[in-house]
Structure formats: structure tokens, C-alpha cells
Amino acid sequence: MNLSKIIIIVIAIGAAIGAMLLSKSFTSPAQTITAVERPAVKAFETLEVLMASGNMPIGHKVTEADIEWMAWPKDMVRDNMVVKSGGEDMLAKAVGSVVRVQIDEGDPVRFNKLIDPENGGLMAALLGPGMRAISTPISPETSAGGFILPNDKVDVLLTKQDNNDRNQTRTILVNVKVLAIDQTIKEQDGQQVVVGKTATLELSSEQAEVLALANNEGSLTLSLRSLSDRNSDNSEQVLQKNKLTILRHGKS
Numbered sequence: 001m002n003l004s005k006i007i008i009i010v011i012a013i014g015a016a017i018g019a020m021l022l023s024k025s026f027t028s029p030a031q032t033i034t035a036v037e038r039p040a041v042k043a044f045e046t047l048e049v050l051m052a053s054g055n056m057p058i059g060h061k062v063t064e065a066d067i068e069w070m071a072w073p074k075d076m077v078r079d080n081m082v083v084k085s086g087g088e089d090m091l092a093k094a095v096g097s098v099v100r101v102q103i104d105e106g107d108p109v110r111f112n113k114l115i116d117p118e119n120g121g122l123m124a125a126l127l128g129p130g131m132r133a134i135s136t137p138i139s140p141e142t143s144a145g146g147f148i149l150p151n152d153k154v155d156v157l158l159t160k161q162d163n164n165d166r167n168q169t170r171t172i173l174v175n176v177k178v179l180a181i182d183q184t185i186k187e188q189d190g191q192q193v194v195v196g197k198t199a200t201l202e203l204s205s206e207q208a209e210v211l212a213l214a215n216n217e218g219s220l221t222l223s224l225r226s227l228s229d230r231n232s233d234n235s236e237q238v239l240q241k242n243k244l245t246i247l248r249h250g251k252s
Contacts, residue, residue: 046071048084050091050109058150059122060099067094067109081108100125123200126179132208133179135200136220143181143199144224152178153225156201156211160218172214175225177202 049072056066069084069091077083082090097114100122115125123133136156140146148154156173182196199222203211214220 045074047074047077050082052103052105052107052109055105056099056103058099058102062094062097064095080110098122131202133200134203134208134211135198138199142221148222148224150178150180155223157221158214158218172210173207
């Protein structure tokens with residue numbers, strides 16, 4: 001047998017084996033895909049929490065349209081949140097209250113941000129512990145052109161004549177909070193300027209005495225402070241530097 005016949009026989013055998021393997025692959029049963037069972041998602045418990053359905057600025061009187069019950073994850077409920085229960089109607093209790101700290105839409109309603117008008121006025125509720133509210137006359141010229149708004153921080157400057165009839169100006173109070181301009185305690189309808197005749201400031205007892213004395217000594221100017229340094233306070237150094245004399249019961 002010559003070489004060419006041997007090659008032909010080898011090729012034929014190889015083709016037969018390939019055809020057999022190919023036909024077997026087409027006729028083999030389909031593989032079964034086993035579904036992987038996923039663990040069931042555990043349903044979390046919720047409670048009905050009193051929420052703000054709209055923005056409520058300082059001084060706003062709460063109505064039924066402002067608040068609603070919404071589901072809240074039980075694990076995320078805090079002690080100061082108002083939770084719906086079978087006892088007192090907390091929604092009805094909140095209606096008619098006055099907002100003392102701004103509440104934004106979607107925030108939980110907390111009673112420490114509300115005031116019951118029957119138990120005190122709004123201004124008293126806005127004051128920090130131990131602080132006083134005292135007013136001083138202002139004008140556009142003495143209040144940064146009217147750009148000072150409630151909740152801004154200001155320095156108070158006193159201008160008066162010395163013994164030689166020369167005007168002198170010094171800072172008597174530093175970084176004090178403006179509670180209101182006239183009777184406006186909040187920004188209204190996007191208003192950026194409040195031109196008023198009276199500014200109400202939040203002061204300590206000693207600061208209130210300094211301001212009352214300064215009102216009788218000369219003219220006062222409010223100097224608006226930047227937001228970036230509103231937390232700094234060097235009022236004690238200012239009082240020591242100016243050495244204001246305060247009389248109590250006729251004694252210095």
C-alpha cells in the first residue's frame with residue numbers, strides 16, 4: 001500500500017470521528033439550570049411620625065395643612081419625635097402652635113421647636129437661657145443701609161463727644177444677635193432688606209445695662225458681621241478695653 005492511500009484512509013477516519021462527536025453534541029440532553037434561592041427580604045417595622053408637609057418659618061402658625069402622619073422606620077425613631085399612638089391626639093395638639101425654630105418640608109415635627117401661645121410669647125421663646133431682649137433706635141444710616149436682618153450678628157458702636165467736643169466712636173458690644181427689626185422676626189417673601197426704626201437685640205444682663213447707658217450717652221450704630229466669624233466672641237475684652245462705668249443703686 002502506497003503512502004497516498006494511507007493518508008486518504010487517515011483523513012477518512014478523522015472525518016468520521018469528527019462527525020460522530022458533532023452529532024452527539026446535538027443529541028445530548030439539555031443541562032438543567034438550578035435556581036439559586038435568595039434569602040427573603042425582611043420587612044422592617046414602621047411607626048407613624050408627625051412630619052412637616054411644607055416649610056414652616058419662624059413665627060408661622062401651624063395649621064392642619066402643614067403637618068401629616070408618615071411612616072418612619074421604627075429603628076430610626078428618636079425620643080423627641082412625635083409618634084402617633086392611641087392616646088392623646090398629638091396632631092391636634094400641634095395645630096395652632098407657633099414655630100420658634102424653622103422646620104423644613106419633610107422634617108419630623110418636634111414640640112421643642114413649637115410654642116403654645118397660651119404659655120408665653122414668641123419673643124420670650126426665642127431668647128436663650130439667661131438672655132434679655134432689649135431694643136435700640138436705628139435708621140438706614142446706622143443699620144448697614146437696612147441690610148441687617150433678624151438672626152444676623154452685629155457689633156454695636158457708640159459715637160459721642162468728648163470733653164473737647166470732638167466725636168469719638170468705640171465698639172461697646174460684639175457679636176450680638178438681632179432678634180427682630182421693628183416687629184419683623186423673619187425674612188418674608190424673599191425680602192432681602194428690612195428698613196426699620198427699632199432693632200431688638202439678644203443680650204446678657206450686663207450687656208443690656210451697657211446698651212441702656214450708651215443710648216443716653218450718644219448715637220449707636222450697628223455693624224453687620226460676616227457669617228464666617230459669627231461664632232467668635234471677644235465681648236469681654238471689648239468691655240474691659242472700654243471700661244464703661246455702670247451704676248447700680250447709685251454705686252459704680
